[in-house]
Amino acid sequence: MLTIDPLISLLLIVDFQSRLMPAIDQGAAAVKNARRLIDMADLVGIPTIFTEQNAKGLGATVAELPTDKARLIHKMTFDAARAPEFLETVPADRHVVVAGCEAHVCVQQTVLGLLNARRKVYVARDALGSRRTEDKETAIRRMERHGAEIVTTEMVVFEWLETAEHPRFREAIALIK
Template identity: 40%
Template sequence: MNYAAINKSNHIDAENTTLILIDLQGRLMPAIEQGEKILQQCIRTAQIAQLLEIPIIGTEQSPLSLGGNIEAIKPYCSKTIVKNYFNACADGLVEAIPSKRKQCILMGCETHVCVMQTALNLIDEGYDVSIVVDGVGSRRALDKQIALDRLQIAGARLITAEMLGFEWLKTAQNTAFKKALALLKQ
């Protein structure tokens, strides 16, 4: 039986999520199709997550070769996992996720390599996984699209950054609403 299917809720809950920013690295981002837009979505989403006290974990793939994460991302990550495997779980991601947070929101690069392999492993581990489609990228559009198709079939939820922001907030009465709304409207 698929444990992930049992635990998957139809709703994303800010108190139950961890934002995972995958490989937003200096030498990689210029090669990513629409890399600057993807980076901006990741930054805005991280800012909203920070307002709502949602943990943020970053990853860096072979930083000696690809450089570290872009400076604009680093301050948002409470932890950054340096990895050699494409699947961040093989380098300690699962152990870094707070134990009571079973929903993982993934953003970053490349969709068809590190994002996909990490997401598939998290699903296998029983996590409820969402992919922010306007916050992930690959060098080629076809690779990104096929990866998103495969992830959806595997049980990942496909969402946009704006959908996520409003779902995290739940209500205009949320104390972070005005600040988050200003970020969502950018």
């Protein structure tokens, strides 16, 4: 299947942390789109995993992104796939939709780790952040070159819906307007 299958999807939110976000170029837009993905995943029953990199130093996940309904994994490795329990939470058959910061560090290394572990990965480019645009764009190209699908938040929403007859269609459309 070439589209994102909502029946086997998982949303991964990487390191949107309070002390990091003020330095992120267009960080508010990345947070807004990550929130849309979280709300959509909640709407259609897709599990969400958050990671926090060195939370003592970088703070907790920003308040705009609720972690209360999700699994939260603390890590010190940039690549979450190297964190002890991480890959156990991402079954091999899952379509993993990824959003996060920084695109060229933790997001990229985690995506490459997931690809190396034979997971299917979709990177939501409009829900990524880096301090510099050049770093973000270079990371996107590298992740794509290694097999990640590059998508947008709206693409994910419509692929998770699959049809205009979905019972949550109107609620989902309200998320992207």
